[in-house]
Amino acid sequence: MLVSFFQLRLRQVARQFNLRLEARVAERTRIARDLHDTLLQSFQGTLLKFHAVTYLIPDRPAEAQNALESVIDQARQAITEGRDALQGLRSSTLAGNELARAIRVLGDELTNRQKENHSPDFRVQVEGTVRDLAPIIRDDVYRIAGEAVRNAFVHAQATEIEVEIRYDERQLRLRIRDNGEGIDPKILQAGARDGHYGLPGMHERAKVVGGKIAVWSELDSGTEMELTIPAAIAYAKSTVARRSIFRRAGI
Numbered sequence: 001m002l003v004s005f006f007q008l009r010l011r012q013v014a015r016q017f018n019l020r021l022e023a024r025v026a027e028r029t030r031i032a033r034d035l036h037d038t039l040l041q042s043f044q045g046t047l048l049k050f051h052a053v054t055y056l057i058p059d060r061p062a063e064a065q066n067a068l069e070s071v072i073d074q075a076r077q078a079i080t081e082g083r084d085a086l087q088g089l090r091s092s093t094l095a096g097n098e099l100a101r102a103i104r105v106l107g108d109e110l111t112n113r114q115k116e117n118h119s120p121d122f123r124v125q126v127e128g129t130v131r132d133l134a135p136i137i138r139d140d141v142y143r144i145a146g147e148a149v150r151n152a153f154v155h156a157q158a159t160e161i162e163v164e165i166r167y168d169e170r171q172l173r174l175r176i177r178d179n180g181e182g183i184d185p186k187i188l189q190a191g192a193r194d195g196h197y198g199l200p201g202m203h204e205r206a207k208v209v210g211g212k213i214a215v216w217s218e219l220d221s222g223t224e225m226e227l228t229i230p231a232a233i234a235y236a237k238s239t240v241a242r243r244s245i246f247r248r249a250g251i
Contacts, residue, residue: 128167156180172234183217
């Protein structure tokens with residue numbers, strides 16, 4: 001009986017390890033795709049525009065100056081995308097109970113960037129008893145939240161942005177609302193805006209961790225995004241629960 005229990009436990013551990021390994025490989029593949037589709041393309045487009053400006057300088061200096069200012073703005077945006085990508089890669093250092101704090105820190109950083117542009121009122125609200133999250137789930141939830149919060153700050157022109165994290169007995173729920181410009185229903189129906197990969201990336205992450213994302217929005221009526229993940233997947237298994245299993249097995 002004892003031997004069979006350990007064999008079963010070893011198979012479970014091996015299966016969990018393989019699942020985590022596959023998740024990490026998939027994450028590296030996704031990061032490579034994101035860098036190729038967003039950051040690298042942004043820099044490539046910027047370089048092409050710099051090259052085009054050189055043809056304007058000899059005969060049309062005024063037009064060249066205007067074009068150069070536009071390209072510089074695009075370069076700044078590319079740098080911001082790179083900084084956000086690196087921040088996402090470092091998010092695996094988050095502790096189990098620090099999801100809300102990490103999102104607040106991100107909101108503070110985005111607020112500081114927009115001081116001159118009347119940054120929105122940003123709030124993070126936690127409901128229910130805070131639970132430790134499984135490490136892989138924790139990282140993906142933070143990155144989904146980060147993508148939604150950045151979109152609200154950068155694109156929505158919102159004056160209010162609210163993040164709600166709810167630890168229910170049956171599920172983990174993350175909601176992000178803003179009162180900004182909203183999203184064209186045609187874009188929501190298509191699943192993405194041409195040249196942008198935020199929405200597909202969030203849906204992809206949610207699917208990998210067994211969650212679901214719903215987005216509600218209309219033009220000039222704000223946007224609300226909700227992520228839900230079943231509790232059995234989202235919450236880390238407690239040490240007490242593991243000990244009780246071994247006690248029942250007589251170990």
